[in-house]
Each structure stands twice: as structure tokens, then as C-alpha cells.
Amino acid sequence: MAVRRTGFVRARKAAGFTQESFAEVMHVDRSTVARWEQGTREPLPYQRPKLARLLKITMNELDELLHPEVESVAATQHASPPAVVVPSPRVVQAELLTQYEALTSAYRQIDYQAGSAAVYEQTVSQLNRLMSMADNVPSSHYQRFALVLGDTAQLAAWLAIDHQDYGAARRYTSLALSSAQEGEEAQLHAYVLGIMSYIHLHAGRGPDAVRLLLAALHLAENPRFGISQAVHSWLSEAIGEAYALAGDHRAGAAALAKAERLFDGVDQARRTGVARVLQRG
Template identity: 35%
Template structure:
């Protein structure tokens, strides 16, 4: 069989869906300027020479994860690379040679996905989908320890890849699985947007996740969408709306799953913010009952997997919000389980949140100086995301109202955090 490079009519269309390829002369010039032949460049990129040829003829474009390595080999930055890959392809070689900023290499996850896709008869294939499903889990596990802007970039890359695969040939079962992957990625993306106070983007991602969940009949994702909206409403101070959304999530959630427990926990926190103590305590008891049979999973960091430590953490927060002195014991227990808070590298966000909850409990117990110290520790850790600034602000207002001398330092740290 003759190769695709020898027969232009057999070339695959570009991912963008354009049937007319536009030759990227600048890309070829940049490769030569960097000292590569097509063969040596293909070897450096871990692809076939025909793939390099198709990039330069405009018949195909590199996958998102390949672009960082491509830029590094060509000694250009990402903006110049985008121009080299654009249809206009107007960047001269001299301009390419001036851009020498180092670019860190990305991992080869999507490279492996593309290889599997091409090997299988289907344009998508079971192995590709299995790897994408594993990538969803990896991103959810990375959520508590990865800076939001970094995680969001990775989520966007995978969503872009899923979007292109939706145009590929596939079976109905593969299409269904791909939509589910897109639903989880959209949900996680929305969560990160909420963390960054990016309201419009969060709403759009949640709408997409809800739509994909409806298309696939995936009640777990649907319930997580409502739970995420409930948390968003809580952070915005819309406590009654948060309660309604949490209860909707509770009604949709499949029995026995993580979201069934999380929806109750979110309901309890909404009750606490509304001052409905009896209902908040009932929710705490229900969470403890549902979480009791659970064992600690191998990857408790997973954002969408409930575990006993999360049950303790949500109990601590709810008790702190209703002003119960018993919150202190729960918070100290969760900090102990997370490594004492001395090395928060593994659980940075949960340790930071626990320190703020501990501060609220200490305020109730009249230990204002300790409350200041723990809030300051949370703020200066750099792990309090923008959507949680209000939690630190609650402690700050309380200590300022009582005229505590330490409030001055706490105010300065808080304002510095908000400026970053």
C-alpha cells in the first residue's frame, strides 16, 4: 500500500474540519533553521515522518500536548508556534530564530492516546476511551494539590481533544462514553472556574456538564452539577438557594454513591449558614451514617470520591458554622489525619480550610489570639483559593470587632492575599 504522503487525495482532513490544506512554509523553514530534517524531527517528536510532512502541508495539525515539545525543538514560544500553524503561516524564519524562550515539556499522555486511536480500526477505540477515563480520574485526584490555573489548562486540553474526537468515526457505545468523559471534564472545569471566581465560565461549564449528563442519562454527573452549584451559591452568600440546590442533588443522586453523601453534607452546611441548627445536626448524623461503612480509598484525594476523612472535615465545618464549640475537636482530628498541618504539600487546600474552621471554633471558645494565628497560617500558605477568601474574612471581621492587636497583621496578610 502506498503512503498517504504519496497520494494527496488520501490525506486525512485537519482536526479543524477544513478540506483544503494550506501549506505551512514557515513551519518547514523553522524546522530547517533548528537543524532538523523531516526524519530527524519526526524521531525527536516520537512520530512518523509522514506526520511531520502532514503538519507542514497543512493536512493535519499537532495535538495539544505535542505543541509544547514542538515549540521547544523549534526554539520558539507558543505564540510564534500558533502563527506557524495558522493558515496564514506568515511568520518569517528570521522572526522564528529570535524567539528562544525555553518551554517546559509536557507529558506524553495524549500522544499515547493518539497512537492507540490510530492503531484501532475505530477512529476512537476502547483503549483511547479507557485512557481518557483514566485521565479524568487523574485530574480529579490532582485537584486538591494543583494550582487552579495549572489544572484548568490541563482540563482545557483534554476537553479540546474530546471535542475533536466527537467528529471522528465511532460506535454509539463509544459516543456515549465520550460524552460522559466530556461531562466529567466540564464539571471539573466548572469547579476550578468557581475557585477562581470566574462566574461566567463556571456557569457555561456547568450548563455543558448538565446537558451531557441529560444526553447520557448520567444521574451521578447531574447530581454533582447541582451540588457544585450549591457550593457556588454558598460562597456567594445565597444560603437559601444553596439549600434548594443541595436538596435537588440529593434527590437525583444514585443511592450509595459519593454524591449521595456529598449532597447531604452540602445540605447540612446550607442549614448551618441559615442558622437552622436542628436540621444541620440531623444532616451531620446522616452523613456519618452514610460514611460509616466506607473504607479509606487508595486515592482519597479524588474530588469525586467520598472517604471517612471528608466526613470528619464536613462535620467540622458545619459545627464551626453553627457556632458549636465541639467543632474544635473535629478540626484538630482532621488536621492530625492530614499530617498535622506541618507539611501541607499533599493536602494544601484541605489543611488551609481546616485551619480557618479551627479559627472559627476558637473564636467561639474565646481564644482569639489562637484564632488569629491559625487564620494567618492558612492565608500565608497561599492555598486559599479566591472563592474561599470570604471564609478568612469572617475570622478577620470577628477579631477586628473585638479589638485584638493581632488583627492588624491579619488584615495586612488578608489584603495581600486578595491582591495576588
């Protein structure tokens, strides 16, 4: 039977969050927070470091809040059970993150050359492995881990779109966007907003796609973030399509012309990747 996590509720309130505001910063629905507190759902592994930071507690303290039944059962026992030595989980090292970065890059190249079917399953498997590692990432590597996770998630989202699995694509883009924010990486943030816009475009929701792309272009046009011209070109191409779908053909034509000018300035090495992205649209 589920045990209500009253300690979790108190910690959330002590940190100054309502269920709604907590759901917003965690990028989940309010009902998900409610189920966490009711004890009917567990936060996913990759969400827990952020939960602990928001609640201003340690990971061990968070684990105690999420499993109050363990404490209550132990309190009712007259004798303590024999001690069990549990090996510490393997701490994620920088070398492992380097290997995952290389794998994601390799999967992306295979996608360019052989198509998404060749790497979709492997990319999703890698994404799941990364999420399972989240609890073992030291704080010194967490920002880099978030970017590796986000990059893999955005690739998985593109591959899901290629497979017309838009439900999976939405889940992967949500994870990628959260990771970009955690890693404070504006280019990944803008890129993921662009991917999300394509999901809306495929559903015929031009105005929603425009809204996302305007936010992405706001990032791309800020020189402080150093977003590449290749990504800027692609976003301009995408918003041109979105404007056209929304019925604003003049704005669409202007955006497409801007995309062409930007694309002319992209070096040849990057053009293949940009062209591959444009083909997906």
C-alpha cells in the first residue's frame, strides 16, 4: 500500500514551492508532483539530483523522504536486522562521459549516412543508460553530464520524429530541454526548441511552432550566447515554414531569405548536418 510522503510535502513547502510552482521548475505536470507526494509514483533517477537541490537537502535525505515506509517498519522492529554491506555505486568519471559523447557523435554520423533506423534503438538504449547513472554523478561533473544527456535526448527526439513516434519525441525533447537548462547551454536550448517546433509543424499547429521558434531565435540572435550560424540558419528556415503554415506568407518568405543568407556563411563541414536537419522538415 502506498505511504503518503508527508516529509516530502513539508520539505517542498519549506523550500517555498506550491505543487504548481514545483511542477513548473521540474518540467512535469502538477499531477506528477501530487503522485510523488501520495507515494504512488517514484521520481525518475535523472530527476532526483535536481529535486534534492530544489529542496536544499542531500540525496540521502531525499531518499529517506521518498521511502518513509522503510523508517516506519524499522521503528516497529524489536531487534535490528543483521547489517548488510552494500557496495557503493560506481561514481561516474569524466572518462565515461567522454565515451558517451563519442558514442552520441557516432550515432549522429550514422544517422546522416545510413538513416535513423540504423541507430534509433541504440540511441534510446544509451539515453536510458545515462538516466540510470544520474544518481552516481558527482557535482563536479553534473553540468557536463546534463549536456551529454541532453544531446543524446535531442538526437533520440529527431530519430523518433523520423519514425513518426511523436509521443516519444515529445518526451525526449522535454528531457533535452530540461538538461539544456540544467547544463546552462543556450545552443542546445535553442536547438531543442526548434525540434519541438517540428512536432507542432507535423501536427499542423503553425502558431505554436512560431512561438517556440521566436523563443529559439531570441537566443540565437543574442551574441552573448555564441550560437552557431548553422543553428541560426536552421531556425530561420524552420520559422519560415511555420509562418507559411500559419498563413503569414510575407513573414515566411523573409525568414527563408534570411536562412539562405545565413546558410551561405556556414562552412562546408557543417552544411551536411544542416541539410540533413532541413530534410527532416
